[in-house]
Amino acid sequence: MNIKNEVLVRVYIVLSVIVLAAICIFAQAIKISVIEGDRWRAKGKELYVKYVDVEADRGNIITEDGSLLATSLPFFEIRFDPNSTGMQEKDFESNIDSLAFCLATYVDNTYTPGGMAEFLRNERLLGKRNVLIKRKVSYSELKRIREFPLFNKGQYRGGLIVDRRSERHRPFNMLAHRTIGYIRDGAKPVGLEGYFDKYLAGKKGKRLMVRAGKAWIPINDLTEIEPTVGDDILTTLDIDLQDVTETALLRGMQHHNAKHGTAILMEVKTGAIKAIANIGRTEKGWWETYNHAVGSAVEPGSTYKLATIMALLEDGHIKLTDSIDIEKGKHQFYEEEMIDASKESFTIDTTTIQRAFEISSNVGIAKLVQLHYGNREKRAAENFIKRLKSFNLHLPVGIEIDGEAPPYLKEAYSADDDWSGTTLPWMSIGYEVTITPLQMLNLYNAVANDGVMMKPYMVKEIQRYGETLSKIRPTVVNKRIASPKTISEVQSLLEAVVEEGTAHRLKTSQYKFAGKTGTAQTNYKRRSSKKNLKYRASFAGYFPAEDPIYSCLVMITEPSQNGIYGGDVAGPIFREIADNAYASKIALTPAINAYAKAPLTEKKFPSISVGKKDEMAYVLSYLGLPIDKTTKRDWGVLKADSDTLNLYGRTIIEDKVPNVVGMGLRDALYVLENKGLKVVVSGAGKVVNQSIIPGTQIRSQTIRLRLN
């Protein structure tokens, strides 16, 4: 055989082997796909995976001072897969009894250990993949459950399935309930939760789930794509003021048994809403059900006279000292008779415009408007409307809550708006116009703010993990709604209302405030008899009058007992809010440099103080205080003995309750919780008392600490 032939023979041998191998391989493929095909395909159908969304934790809604108005708390759902693919028979058998013991003892008391073991064995025999163990488990419980026999082998071998959920909590319950709002499936998003959903919601994660029988179980212990926690929103709300406002409103609502009521407190200089409360009567008692402050535009009644008098002054038609005949509170405008609400009017005929406003004379104000805008051509009425528009009374304020009702302002002589001869006089006293409480308040706020109208707002920052992402600054809507002269005149007018007008009973010697009462009839259109009249009582104003910090509006709809007038119903609520706000925020917080500096006279060594030795040594050396004796232990007690500082050791024994008296809360928690104790704390400062005496054997008890 020559070289060439020998090579060729050998090449062909190799080639045949390769072809043969390929045929074998393909035959095997056919065997799998055709002969065993049905079996494998059936097996494949059992498997199904899908990605499911993993909800991100919603961001928090926080008050200005850091209180949580709404937060998401995580919890875990624990399930057991007794037929997990990775579970081995011997693992199951050797651990199931101890697992059942742990579960029956620590997790589910309805079972005995034996009963639990039988239950789990049975579920395994039935081929179950997804046995519910407990629906709601806290993180610390979960940590312990993960250590249980069998479960400690992880999901694949141990069959522990953990599903993380979270729940929305509102630590302050009813406070600003409606304003915080909610997001619910199938319901329209409400309040700040709804408006700021795109920040709060975060980004959903994804998790790969596999079908096991009828149930879906996660393939991996971990989430494939981690969800991103939502951003926090920092509101302008102040939890103390909100509490005060809500409490005052609730008290008023109960006293007058009204249908619903609203109170808003706003910071004059910025337009920041510090408190907003809405309380209504429900079958289950008083509760926040609808945000009337933002969502209901109503006929305001006499509080609107502020706008009217500003228009008259600004257009130069009147001086406050001019006389007006209020005709003992009765005047016929065409076919309608206008009657004043307060009895005082019935004794007066000619008086000053100032006095007419103070006693809230409808006839007085309406006659002035009729005189200056109503008796000549259309132009005059148009001027009045134009002037009201310059006070932004035709525009929504743009608060960050969906569903703000726009105000309603008629156009002069417009047939669409049912303009009639009586429109102008009635508009001037707050009828035939509608406006929301917040929009009304915004006008009073602008007057308090010397004519600068701010945009009311409720969210000042978007934060993530306490870091500011974006800031929302106060916005000026209108730098000058009226001339300084007009503003200062109406300011003193509003003060006079409180000093000697319809609100004089509300006067206090603590501080001066300014405002205007309002009493509107809510059902005058369909009155059949005069007896069944229903009212809306309101009070709008600001305080302290000289240098206004807050403006506030209270509106009570349909009070059914103990009075109907704004001064009697809404006024006292306003006072209660103002008193508290004044006492807690204004009087108690003098300027930081209002007093002379206190001299540093105290010379005292730090007394008994317990903490990490190294940290204390560091602090003392930073302060330049030399330590005379020190200890080798981790924890030290600092004692001043006559004129020396000594650091004594504090022993912490492995399984005994340690002595934490003298420690700060952070250190005490660290020491105690590391030992598996549950800690309940009261007070603030350093630990002065512990409920379990040091040296007691640790059996994961609950220990109570008193701090002082």
Next chain:
Amino acid sequence: MSVGNRIYSELAGDRTIWVVVIVLAIFSILTVYSATGHIAFTEKGGNTEFYLLKHSIFILAGLFLTYVCYLLHYMQYSKIAPVLLLLSIPLLVYTIAFGAEVNEARRWITVPLIGLTFQTSDLAKLALIIYVARAISSKQEYIKDFNSAFLPIIVPILIIVSLIAPADLSTALMLFLTCILMMFIGRVDVRFILLLLFLGIVIFACLIIIGTAFPDIVRVETWVTRIQDFIENNDGGYQIQQSKIAIASGEWFGLGPGNSVQRNYLPAPYSDFIYGIICEEYGLVGGLLILILYVLLFFRCAKIITKSPKAFGAMLVIGLGLSLTLQALANIAVSVHLVPVTGLTLPLVSMGGTSIIFSSIAFGIILSVSKYIERTA
């Protein structure tokens, strides 16, 4: 001249092999794109184009390399082979000692400066095959002699193979088998080859002994469990079962491109078990086509040797052809549960930079030889 004609004339040499390369490359891009759907979600946040783009770039770079290697005269490789071989020995040692660990095996080193990782065994494999081809062809006249022909050939084989084996037994075995078959075709005495086989077994036994002492260096444990799995488990382990489900779901004509379900369950559906996905999406027909392409490749290589049996080029083509085809068959055999699980990729089809690059070079060299041998013959 039309573009088609221009390409046709540009791609001279064995045009069947060109077709094999291009069809494999197309299959590769399609299947990898589909198979990476799952890791695109887990690793890249759902950006499925990431792996498509990365893989396509590698495939295009590979085809370009094929073309460059094809343009070079194959005798050039003969000159650099000993250098590469000498270079690969320290590299392999370095890999065993300091290589990056991927899936508990040290097979990768990071190239300084550019930061890319590559599998040193691929380089050593190429160098060894070129070297053996040269040795066999140059010693043809006295090839049956033990001292002057057999020894110089087997010493590098044994060194390289025993350096690859600790971390990557399957690659070492494939390479060993390739060399043995090259020697067989190159007329080495069958008795010597049996001796070499025996030596191989001795070295393997030594490795096992070392492995029990130093499990970090030699992955004996993995070998044992895989072989145990293969023998004990009739249906195969989890991976194999998933692969079988994939093959069975495809039936004859497949679920269609991109419709794989099993990519979600199969571990490494884009590399080790890509054949399962091909069968699932293109059916047994597609699977057969892939098999035929590799067998065809070897058949064309065999064709070249019939033209010039003694030439270095012919030996080189047989070596490279064997290497590619054997690895492909081994990879597929794993997928259909004929052999225990290995880490071998499907040449030019599986995702993975080094594998694609070296497969492309191998194809390029084969094509280069086919071109010049055609011209001289």
